[in-house]
Amino acid sequence: MAARKLSAGAYIANAEQQLAYAAAETRGPESLIYSYRAALRAAGALIEWGMRDRKRRPTGSAWAKLRKVQPEFSEWADVFEAHARLASRAGMGLESEISEVVVRALYTDAVNFLSEVRGTVYSLPDVA
Numbered sequence: 001m002a003a004r005k006l007s008a009g010a011y012i013a014n015a016e017q018q019l020a021y022a023a024a025e026t027r028g029p030e031s032l033i034y035s036y037r038a039a040l041r042a043a044g045a046l047i048e049w050g051m052r053d054r055k056r057r058p059t060g061s062a063w064a065k066l067r068k069v070q071p072e073f074s075e076w077a078d079v080f081e082a083h084a085r086l087a088s089r090a091g092m093g094l095e096s097e098i099s100e101v102v103v104r105a106l107y108t109d110a111v112n113f114l115s116e117v118r119g120t121v122y123s124l125p126d127v128a
Helices: 008-024 028-053 062-069 069-083 084-091 100-121
Strands: none
Touching: 008 028, 028 062, 028 069, 028 084, 028 100, 062 069, 069 084, 069 100
């Protein structure tokens, strides 16, 4: 059975939900995981948005795809790719002592990234 393809708007809605979970979570590792997932969903929105003019989907991680489809967001890809291993280890229960500073910074970055994603996906086209 083929996987159902989500729209950019659906990815944004899911990212918003993940950020709400991150904000409500009192345990650092879980909050970090939700923030990272929110960033992944936001990247998914940009990838879907960028695919509307492309025929072939790029390969690689979400961050590699984002760099190929929306290169203007490469710096954001770098920010979140740097946290990929930590988020993965936290998700497996291998990281239990994560600094509150790191957790808050990732949450703030995810909020700011999602804001830029919304601006891109929901922007009005230039009118001549």
